[in-house]
Amino acid sequence: MKFITVKTYEELSKKAADIIAAQIILKNDCVLGLATGSSPVGTYKNLIKKVENGEISFKNVTSVNLDEYVGLDGSHDQSYRYFMNDNLFDHVDIDKSKTYVPNGCAADLKKEGEAYDELIKSLGGIDLQLLGIGLDGHIGFNEPDDFFTAATHSVTLDPSTIEANSRFFASKDDVPKSAITMGMMSIMQAKRILMVANGKAKLDIIKKAMEGPVDPRVPASILQLHPDVTVICSEN
Numbered sequence: 653m654k655f656i657t658v659k660t661y662e663e664l665s666k667k668a669a670d671i672i673a674a675q676i677i678l679k680n681d682c683v684l685g686l687a688t689g690s691s692p693v694g695t696y697k698n699l700i701k702k703v704e705n706g707e708i709s710f711k712n713v714t715s716v717n718l719d720e721y722v723g724l725d726g727s728h729d730q731s732y733r734y735f736m737n738d739n740l741f742d743h744v745d746i747d748k749s750k751t752y753v754p755n756g757c758a759a760d761l762k763k764e765g766e767a768y769d770e771l772i773k774s775l776g777g778i779d780l781q782l783l784g785i786g787l788d789g790h791i792g793f794n795e796p797d798d799f800f801t802a803a804t805h806s807v808t809l810d811p812s813t814i815e816a817n818s819r820f821f822a823s824k825d826d827v828p829k830s831a832i833t834m835g836m837m838s839i840m841q842a843k844r845i846l847m848v849a850n851g852k853a854k855l856d857i858i859k860k861a862m863e864g865p866v867d868p869r870v871p872a873s874i875l876q877l878h879p880d881v882t883v884i885c886s887e888n
């Protein structure tokens with residue numbers, strides 16, 4: 653595991669974008685696992701700049717996102733599909749039909765999960781998975797539990813996650829209570845993993861996840877079993 657600590661969010665975003673750009677340059681038809689939350693927003697801004705400057709192209713890239721709120725369709729401004737369009741896809745030359753986000757409005761979430769895992773398999777897996785980390789150690793929406801879940805599955809969100817994510821909604825009551833998330837298998841089978849964590853508040857959980865025992869109560873701790881993880885944290 654490689655740790656990069658930087659002073660500012662700007663540095664974090666630039667470094668993360670440089671790593672993703674390198675992946676695209678090395679394999680222009682790569683599969684990127686993408687993430688939402690506030691931490692990757694600056695990374696996406698830097699990637700957009702790189703496309704505008706002609707440094708990289710998303711023309712042949714496929715993306716699979718980690719998760720989606722249950723009950724929000726892509727037109728809802730807090731859905732993760734909307735977030736991805738707004739923060740990245742609408743501004744780069746990606747073929748939108750090759751951008752995948754789990755469907756949080758699927759009638760049968762179990763089937764949706766199975767289909768999502770099949771899709772990732774059919775794409776040959778993920779070349780680079782971008783991750784954030786929740787204050788409770790969640791990755792994607794894999795919340796603390798008694799066990800790690802391998803498959804894409806629906807989850808009940810932890811009260812602390814609902815609280816943390818309520819900053820994006822009009823009120824706490826508007827935050828969906830459940831989500832569908834890629835499970836640990838697809839995440840851990842990614843060839844490389846890049847985690848971005850913005851701000852002092854995340855430093856404790858990162859230390860616990862990366863230096864403590866591998867424990868499903870700290871979901872990100874499973875990353876200790878992956879051979880190629882880079883974590884970029886900003887101090888401010």
Ligand code: GLP
Nearest residue numbers: 688689690691784785786792793
């Ligand atoms: C959400 C997402 C996670 C993300 C987390 C942290 O809960 N499902 O994938 O890592 O937020 O977000 P932030 O970077 O805003 O703290």
